[in-house]
Amino acid sequence: MVGMESLFDVDTRDWLSQLWFYIGLTPLQALGVLAATVALYCFFLVMTRIVGQRVFVKMTGFDILLTIALSSLVGRAMMGHVPTAGAAILAVCTLLALEGLFGSLSRRPSLFRFINNEPVLLVADGAYLDDELRRTHITEHELQSRIRTAGIRSRQDVAAIILERSGELSVYSKGQPIAAELLAQVRSAARLPEELVRR
Structure with a gap:
């Protein structure tokens, strides 16, 4: 009877050890997951x-495939050589x-400008700002698509298109001037004609 209990204890310890191998992680592995997650987060921030903001604009089929591939690579890099549930939980936390x-x-203005991209004027009075399109990697086709979805029938009816910090494209049609306070932080906003801005 004693022998059976001892055998049971050995089997239990062996089973628990194997279970921990698949779901847990050692202190050294935890440190590796923590360091990799912080490093990759900062890398993507930079x-x-x-x-x-081009990376946040509505994705094409190629962009979706690239995102899936990057997610797989980054997830694997964060969780280490043998991904476990413990590593995943630590990486998410x-x-x-x-x-x-x-x-x-x-929330601090100086750090806010460092962490976040500034909004950018891409179209002014129906004209594409080619230098800003090059800098932001936005194509004319993407702008035309956004104009259509905004329900505007002609580019000449567009007062302004602004690439927001979030990657959204805000479209303003002609008819009502845009309040100057809304343009205060927008790069190239000075290129809008005076008649399209309400001071």
Whole structure:
């Protein structure tokens, strides 16, 4: 009877050890997951500042495939050589904590400008601003699509199109002047004709 109990204890310990191997992680592995998650978060923060809001604009089929591939690579890199449930939970918690931290920091105007891209005027009085399109990597086809979805029948009826911090394209039609306060932080807003702006 004693022998059976001892055998049961050994089997239980072996089973628990194998279970922990698949769902848990050691302190060293946890440190690796934490470091990789922070590094990749900061890397993508810097890359979105370099590339601009283009990465958030409505995606094409190719963009979706690229996003899936990047998600797979980043997820694997964050969780280490042998992905486990514990590593995934730690990576998600770290990402949420970083998002909360940078959200709090962005309340300060100087850090807000560093963390976030500024909104950009892309179309002024129906004319494309080619230099801004090049800088933001937005194509004329994307602008034309946004004009159509806004229900505007002609580009000449567009007062302004602004690429927002979020990657959204805001379309303003002619008829009512745009309040100057809405354009205060918009790059190239000075290129809008005076008659389209309400001071």
